[in-house]
Amino acid sequence: MKILKHVTTVVAALLLAVAGAASAKNLTIGLASEPTAIDPHFHNLTPNNSLLGHLFNALVLQDENQNLIPGLAVSWRAIDDTTWEFKLRQGVKFHDGSPFTADDVIFTFGRAPDVEGSPSSFGIYTKGKEVVKIDDHTIHIKTERPYPLMPNDVSTIMIISEEKGRGAKTPDYNSGKAAVGTGPFKFVEYVPGDRIVFERNESYWGSKPEWTRVTFKSIKSGPSRVAALLAGDVDIIEQTPTVDIERLKKDPKLSLSQGISNRVIYLHMDQFREESPFVKAKDGGKMKNPLLDARVRRAISKAVHRDAIVDRVMEGIAVKAGQLLPEGFFGRSPKLSPEPYDPAGAKALLAEAGVGDGFKLTIHGPNDRYINDAKIAEAVGQMLTRIGIDTEVVTMPRSVYFKRASRGAEGGQPEFSFILVGWGSGTGEASSPLKSLLHTYDKERGFGPSNRGRHSDPEVDRLIEDALATVNDAKRQDLLAKATELAIGRNQGIIPLHYQVNTWAAKKGIKYRARTDERTVAYGVYTE
Amino acid sequence: MSVFIIRRLLQALVVIFLMSLIVFAGINIVGDPVDLLISPEADQAEIEATIRRLGLDRPWHEQYGYFLLNAFKGDLGNSFIFAEPALKLILQRMPATLELAFAAMLIAVVFGIPLGMYAGLKPDSTTSKTIMAGSILGFSLPTFWVGLMLIMVFAVMLGWLPSTGRGDTTELLGIQVSFLTWDGIQHLILPAFNLALFKMSLVIRLARAGTKEVALQDYIKFARAKGLSSRRVVLVHVAKNIMIPVVTVLGLELGGVIAFAVVTETVFAWPGMGKLLIDSIQLLDRPVVVAYLLITVFMFILINLVVDILYSILDPRVRLKDVKA
Numbered sequence: 001m002k003i004l005k006h007v008t009t010v011v012a013a014l015l016l017a018v019a020g021a022a023s024a025k026n027l028t029i030g031l032a033s034e035p036t037a038i039d040p041h042f043h044n045l046t047p048n049n050s051l052l053g054h055l056f057n058a059l060v061l062q063d064e065n066q067n068l069i070p071g072l073a074v075s076w077r078a079i080d081d082t083t084w085e086f087k088l089r090q091g092v093k094f095h096d097g098s099p100f101t102a103d104d105v106i107f108t109f110g111r112a113p114d115v116e117g118s119p120s121s122f123g124i125y126t127k128g129k130e131v132v133k134i135d136d137h138t139i140h141i142k143t144e145r146p147y148p149l150m151p152n153d154v155s156t157i158m159i160i161s162e163e164k165g166r167g168a169k170t171p172d173y174n175s176g177k178a179a180v181g182t183g184p185f186k187f188v189e190y191v192p193g194d195r196i197v198f199e200r201n202e203s204y205w206g207s208k209p210e211w212t213r214v215t216f217k218s219i220k221s222g223p224s225r226v227a228a229l230l231a232g233d234v235d236i237i238e239q240t241p242t243v244d245i246e247r248l249k250k251d252p253k254l255s256l257s258q259g260i261s262n263r264v265i266y267l268h269m270d271q272f273r274e275e276s277p278f279v280k281a282k283d284g285g286k287m288k289n290p291l292l293d294a295r296v297r298r299a300i301s302k303a304v305h306r307d308a309i310v311d312r313v314m315e316g317i318a319v320k321a322g323q324l325l326p327e328g329f330f331g332r333s334p335k336l337s338p339e340p341y342d343p344a345g346a347k348a349l350l351a352e353a354g355v356g357d358g359f360k361l362t363i364h365g366p367n368d369r370y371i372n373d374a375k376i377a378e379a380v381g382q383m384l385t386r387i388g389i390d391t392e393v394v395t396m397p398r399s400v401y402f403k404r405a406s407r408g409a410e411g412g413q414p415e416f417s418f419i420l421v422g423w424g425s426g427t428g429e430a431s432s433p434l435k436s437l438l439h440t441y442d443k444e445r446g447f448g449p450s451n452r453g454r455h456s457d458p459e460v461d462r463l464i465e466d467a468l469a470t471v472n473d474a475k476r477q478d479l480l481a482k483a484t485e486l487a488i489g490r491n492q493g494i495i496p497l498h499y500q501v502n503t504w505a506a507k508k509g510i511k512y513r514a515r516t517d518e519r520t521v522a523y524g525v526y527t528e
Numbered sequence: 529m530s531v532f533i534i535r536r537l538l539q540a541l542v543v544i545f546l547m548s549l550i551v552f553a554g555i556n557i558v559g560d561p562v563d564l565l566i567s568p569e570a571d572q573a574e575i576e577a578t579i580r581r582l583g584l585d586r587p588w589h590e591q592y593g594y595f596l597l598n599a600f601k602g603d604l605g606n607s608f609i610f611a612e613p614a615l616k617l618i619l620q621r622m623p624a625t626l627e628l629a630f631a632a633m634l635i636a637v638v639f640g641i642p643l644g645m646y647a648g649l650k651p652d653s654t655t656s657k658t659i660m661a662g663s664i665l666g667f668s669l670p671t672f673w674v675g676l677m678l679i680m681v682f683a684v685m686l687g688w689l690p691s692t693g694r695g696d697t698t699e700l701l702g703i704q705v706s707f708l709t710w711d712g713i714q715h716l717i718l719p720a721f722n723l724a725l726f727k728m729s730l731v732i733r734l735a736r737a738g739t740k741e742v743a744l745q746d747y748i749k750f751a752r753a754k755g756l757s758s759r760r761v762v763l764v765h766v767a768k769n770i771m772i773p774v775v776t777v778l779g780l781e782l783g784g785v786i787a788f789a790v791v792t793e794t795v796f797a798w799p800g801m802g803k804l805l806i807d808s809i810q811l812l813d814r815p816v817v818v819a820y821l822l823i824t825v826f827m828f829i830l831i832n833l834v835v836d837i838l839y840s841i842l843d844p845r846v847r848l849k850d851v852k853a
Contacts, residue, residue, distance in 0.1 A: 034807070036609050043609075044567040117611025119565035119582070124574050170611060192610075193621060193799035194694055219692055219797040220807070223676055228797070231683035231691035368810075399812045402563035426569045436569070446571030 027211040027522055030225045030234035034218035036119075038190050039173035040158035040181070041112040044120040049156070050519035051216065054198050055095075056158035056181030059086055059105065060151045064515040064524060065328060066262060066428025068151050072100060072159055072182060078471045081146045086154070088137040092205045094161045095180045095187075102133040107162035116169060125153040148471045152427040184209050184523050193218070198522070209523040229254070229505055236506035238520040242315050242371060248505050255528075257504045259514020260319055260326050263424035264433070265370055267304075267363075267380065267495040269297055270417040272454035277409070278362035278417035282390070290355045291417065291453075297492035298339075299349035303387045304380055305341040310498055313375045317503060321496035323484050324425070324433040326516075331430025331467075331480030336489050338496070346387045358388025364405065365420035367395040371500055377420045380497075391418075405452050414452040421452065422500070424518065430480040434464050437494060438487040455493030460486050533833065540829040547825050551818050552595065556588045561608050561812040582608055595818070604822070605815035609808075614819035618801055623703045624694060625793070625800030629785040631707070631720035633778065636727035641774065644735025645766065649743065651736075659732060666729030675722045675795035682718060690715050692797040719796040723789055727781055734777060738770030745769075771842055779835035780828075787824040 033047040040052040061071035073086040092100040109131045113123030129150075130142045141150060161180045168178035179187040184206065185198035196216040200209060217234060219225040222241040226248070228234045240248065240256070248254050269291040270276040281287040290296045306320035319326060322338035350356050361384065365377035374395040381393040395401075408415030425432040440456040441448035447461070448454075460483050467479035487493045504512040504520065513524040562579050570578075579585050583594070595605060604615050647656040683691035695715030697704040706712025742748060743766060751761045790802035797803070801820065808816040 037611075042611070043565070044570075045565070117581075117606060119561075119578065119608055119611070120567045120570065121574065121578070123577075124567065124570050191799065192617075193803055194624075217693055217797065220803075221794050221797070224679065224692055224795050224797055227676065227679040227684055228691045228693075231679065231687065233683070233691045233693065397810070399561070399564060399810060400559050403559040406563055423568065426567070432569060443572040446573055449571045449575065450568060 024212045025210060026213045026215070027236070027525060028215045028217060028234045029520060029522065029525075030228050030237035031216055031218045031520060032220060032222075032225065032237075032239040034193065034220070035196070037170050037174055038176070038179045038187065038196075039115065039170040040160060041108075041115045041122050042118050042170050042173070044118075044122050044124070044156070046517070046519060049158075050517075050521060051196065052158055052181075053183065053519070053521060054185040054214070054523070055179055055183045055187055056160065057183050058155050058158050059088070060155040062155050062428060062517065064259075064513045066425075066516050068155060068428075071155070072105075073154075076151055076154075078146075078148075078150070079140075081471065082143050084141045084143075084147075084150045085134075086139050086141065088139065089205060090137055092182050093203060094164070094182055095201060096161070096164065098161060098163055100159070100161075100182055101136045102139050103136075104159055104162045105139055106131050106133055107165060108157060108159045111160065111165060112157050122157060125156045129153075146469045146471050148468065148473075148476055149427060149431065152429070156426070185214060188213075210526060211522055214522040226505070229507070232507070235510055236504055236512060236520075236525055238502070238504055240503040240505045242317055242503075245315065245317060245503055245505075253508050255506055255508050255511060257506065257512040257514050258317070258501055260516060261424065261500045261502050261518050262325060262329065262428060262516045263370075263422050263500045263518065264321050264324055264326075265318075265373075265376065265420070265422045265497045265500065266321070266437075267300070267497065268419050268421055268437070268453040268455075269300070269495075270414070270453055271297075271456070271493070272413075273417075276417040277415070278364070280360040282357060282359060284360070287359060289417075290353065290359055293353045293355075294490070294492050295349045295353040296355060297495065299346040299353070299387070300384060300389070301339045301492055301495045302342040302346035302349065303383050303389075304339075304495065304497065305383055306338055306497060307341065308383075309376060309379050313372055313379050314498065314501075317501045318371075318498040319501060321498050323488055323496055324423070324430055324437075326499045329425070329429060329516075330473075331434075331477055331484070333481035333484045333489070335481075335485055343387050350388065356388075358390065360390045360392070361418055362392045362394055362416070363418045363420060364401065364416040365393075365395045366398040366401040369398040369401075370422045373420065373422075376497065380420065406450070414454070416452075419452060420497075421450075423450070426517075428517070430484060431464065431467055434460075434480065434483050434487065435468065438483070439464050453494065455487065455491065457486065457491055457493070460491070460493075532836075536829070536833050540826065543829065544822055544825050548595070548599070548818060548822055549592070551821050552592050552814070553588065555812060555814045555817060556591075559812055560584050561814075564811050565609065604819040607808075607813050607816050609811055609813045609816075614815040615823075617804060617816060618820055618823060621799060621801045621804050623705065624798060625786055625789055625802060627705055627707060628716070628719055628723060628789060628792070628798060628800060629782065631716055632723035632727060632785055632789075633782055635720055635724035636731050637778070639724075640728040640731025641735050641767075644732040645739045645762065645770070647732065648736040648739025649762065649766075651740065660736070663729035663732040666725045666732075669725075671722060671726065671791045672795050674725060675719070675792055678718050678722055679795070689718055691718075694799055719792050719798050722796070723785060723792045727778075727785065730777060730781065731774060734774050735770055738773060739766055742766050742769045768842075772839065775838055775842065776835055779831050779838070783824075783828045783831045787827065 035048045035051040036043045040056045057071045059071055059073035061069050063069050072089050074089050076086045079085045109126055113126045128143055132140045164178045164180040172178040176187045184201055184204045186201050188197040188199050190196050198214045200212045219228055225237045226244050229237045273289055276289040279289055310318045310320050320338040323336040325332050363377050363381050365373055367374035377395055378393050381391040384391040404415045405419050423433045436450040438455050439447040440461050441451045441454050463479050463483035467476050470476045502518055509528050511526055511528055566578055607614050643659050647659045650656050679691045682689045695706055696709045696711040697706045698708045751765050790806045793800045793802035805820050
């Protein structure tokens with residue numbers, strides 16, 4: 001604490017001097033969640049990654065649509081099946097003035113998977129990769145097998161300074177001592193629970209952001225966040241509550257920025273148990289799990305009135321979904337569109353599958369994870385009840401829900417029969433949801449970790465695995481699209497409902513380049 | 529008196545032990561934070577590695593034993609989320625909460641006692657009826673709603689005060705406090721008032737009831753008959769004698785205000801312990817929750833002890849050795 005205070009005082013004094021010279025432009029951002037550290041390799045989760053992208057750069061960056069763009073690497077290519085070459089940017093300096101070289105990259109890749117006490121490690125991105133220095137500004141990353149997602153994985157690892165990072169632990173980053181990166185902002189102050197302050201890096205290698213000083217405040221309560229904006233205490237807020245959006249739109253002192261996210265909200269069905277715990281016959285007795293039949297799953301998809309969910313439950317702020325990612329993303333199938341609402345067709349399919357009289361079902365969902373999650377579950381429940389599937393709705397806090405949904409039953413199996421979940425593609429392309437949600441659950445090889453319905457189809461598995469080993473983009477696109485068409489179009493392994501749309505609200509004249517990865521970053525905020 | 533204090537402290541140890549057991553087991557039944565902490569992209573091996581890293585693969589009684597062992601050494605464990613000692617996290621945020629709690633108590637006493645006494649002395653006046661009606665509102669309106677209304681009126685509509693956060697802090701005796709700067713005070717007013725409202729209503733009611741009762745006592749009549757000014761009668765004779773129930777309740781409430789200012793802290797994004805607690809509960813950060821509740825129990829015991837001692841000062845008839853605690 002002592003050190004932190006000294007650093008803060010010195011930096012504050014410096015800042016005053018700088019602020020006096022240049023015209024200062026301050027920005028205060030109201031965040032809905034709180035980052036857990038200033039260490040870029042401590043916690044691999046959105047709030048942290050989003051914040052630390054201000055201080056640090058990765059070799060490859062993701063733009064607001066998650067397209068890969070040059071960061072600390074100016075170019076990259078696969079020089080053979082198992083080697084990727086990254087050309088590093090010349091003349092880049094860390095905040096302390098020391099030059100950025102290949103040694104920093106090697107040091108970073110050594111540290112990232114190995115941070116003491118990390119609750120979510122970056123090891124998943126560095127695993128199986130060997131980083132070799134060729135010269136000061138060239139590195140090779142070698143893998144055992146062809147690995148097309150290399151640039152995506154590399155884009156998650158933020159580069160730290162070897163000089164400052166050697167021996168530094170997470171508290172050294174939190175105090176600011178080691179928080180030295182190459183990013184567009186420099187560390188000023190971190191008061192856990194209250195505020196995080198950065199100032200502009202005047203010698204940034206890229207285009208400089210508009211703001212000279214940025215303060216992040218975490219205001220978790222939605223109404224308080226809106227009030228803070230209305231009171232003028234913050235300039236922009238994220239995760240604007242949907243109920244307030246109509247009213248805020250009419251406020252002449254505010255401006256809203258909206259954008260679709262990479263997050264699909266979907267239903268997952270038990271496809272592995274002959275008898276499913278939350279499926280009962282109409283008389284309450286046991287029955288063979290009807291969800292094993294793709295026709296029943298298709299019937300449920302037809303019975304869901306997506307337009308009604310988007311218009312009523314989401315107040316128009318969502319886009320109905322027919323697959324894993326919205327338009328514009330890599331690996332999407334051009335052939336799949338959202339299933340139209342067709343209750344008669346749904347009933348016919350149920351009859352064809354031999355369960356024309358319907359059955360009893362329970363839908364489980366979280367009530368504090370996705371936008372309006374509990375209301376969506378209720379709407380789905382009513383729609384299914386209308387075609388004869390008597391659906392009970394049970395929602396719970398995410399702290400209880402996710403463990404039970406993933407491994408709540410005997411032997412670490414999923415506990416529920418029919419669940420509402422969401423998935424945001426961290427890689428910004430289709431292999432992420434395909435691999436996690438629709439590939440056969442395979443613990444040894446790390447496939448299907450979030451396949452809570454245990455959908456399994458060897459043909460789909462083969463396509464996904466082929467895609468994950470195909471470096472050629474066009475071929476990979478085809479494989480991913482084909483896998484999606486089979487897994488969703490033919491098998492209905494999951495039922496996509498809609499893509500979330502995120503809303504940022506700001507003072508008049510301030511706009512935000514909405515990001516598909518749902519991050520809120522100061523360098524995406526601009527004045528009109 | 530020292531026997532009394534020692535017995536109290538021994539009882540405290542037993543209570544703290546039971547408390548830790550209940551909280552530990554309780555949170556264990558709810559679940560663990562792994563699914564909330566880990567990146568969705570993580571594979572099964574990584575999930576298992578995280579479970580092992582946090583020690584959550586062991587049976588819970590083993591985890592509890594390990595916890596007790598360390599607790600005796602003064603280590604209440606590391607937060608699952610911040611990987612820092614839970615105790616440190618709590619102590620880091622304690623000054624903000626203490627400041628808020630004391631400010632709220634001060635408001636409650638400074639406004640509550642005079643208003644209550646006035647209402648007790650002149651029970652039929654319109655002012656008294658207004659005060660009592662106001663206190664009913666203070667009781668019955670939910671804190672979060674009042675908090676949001678305060679923000680709407682004073683921050684959004686009038687723009688007089690900031691809506692959220694703590695504002696500038698300065699160091700006083702090694703602790704960050706905000707009541708020494710104007711910006712800090714501005715940030716403090718709304719949350720402190722929000723937190724004080726309920727307590728103030730309580731104090732008004734206690735002071736009023738006490739005053740009504742005391743005003744009829746013989747010694748008050750005697751004081752008046754002796755020709756003392758009514759100012760002296762009220763300020764000395766009445767005020768002193770209504771203090772016992774007020775001190776008792778305030779003592780208990782102070783603990784409550786410090787430990788569970790959760791709602792106010794959440795609404796005003798006040799960086800105190802309450803906000804830490806609610807975040808930790810939502811994320812099932814067991815070490816922090818357990819440490820927090822242990823500290824809370826300890827604090828309640830301490831406050832009760834202080835209240836008992838205060839009794840004996842306020843009312844010479846009470847002797848501590850007679851108090852079978």
